[in-house]
Amino acid sequence: MTDLPRYLVAMLNHPLRALLGTVLLLAGCDVDPPNRNTLDTADVSATALDPGTVAVRIGESGPAFDACAIRAVVTEAGDATVPVRAAPFDEGGETVRVANGTRLYVCTRSIDQRWLGVVVVPGTESTDDCGLQARVERPRSYDGPCISGWVPRALVRLTAN
Known part of the structure; x- marks a missing residue:
């Protein structure tokens, strides 16, 4: 863990901060995004x-x-x-x-x-x-x-x- 930046080490050493960091990281992930109103050229005139x-x-x-x-x-x-x-x-x-x-x-x-x-x-x-x-x-x-x-x-x- 010495190769990690100091703020990451401090975050990982505190369980609540680690949980919050994980939640925030996962919130940015969207495995199967809902309809974003993108154009589907198969049905667009x-x-x-x-x-x-x-x-x-x-x-x-x-x-x-x-x-x-x-x-x-x-x-x-x-x-x-x-x-x-x-x-x-x-x-x-x-x-x-x-x-x-x-x-x-x-x-x-x-x-x-x-x-x-x-x-x-x-x-x-x-x-x-x-x-x-x-x-x-x-x-x-x-x-x-x-x-x-x-x-x-x-x-x-x-x-x-």
């Missing part, structure tokens, strides 16, 4: 890889839940419409505009929680679920038939399913 586009991810709640289990409705547009953007920021390209009363599936959120990754439900009376009420085995980019994108959280109200 070409548009998801375009600069300025962030794909809406489905299945983030796990395989026991619907692909997008939260519903919302646009409520704060006033007389205007709300742009659905290709990325979660104001400079993101506009995919489509939606009016008050438009129903949405909320699939994910931006890191800062200011943007919601949504899928727009077609029509006001439609029962089409856009393929989102089924469960998915693992998180992936949405590639279904409905329009998807990002809306500001402040402009929608979460609703019950």
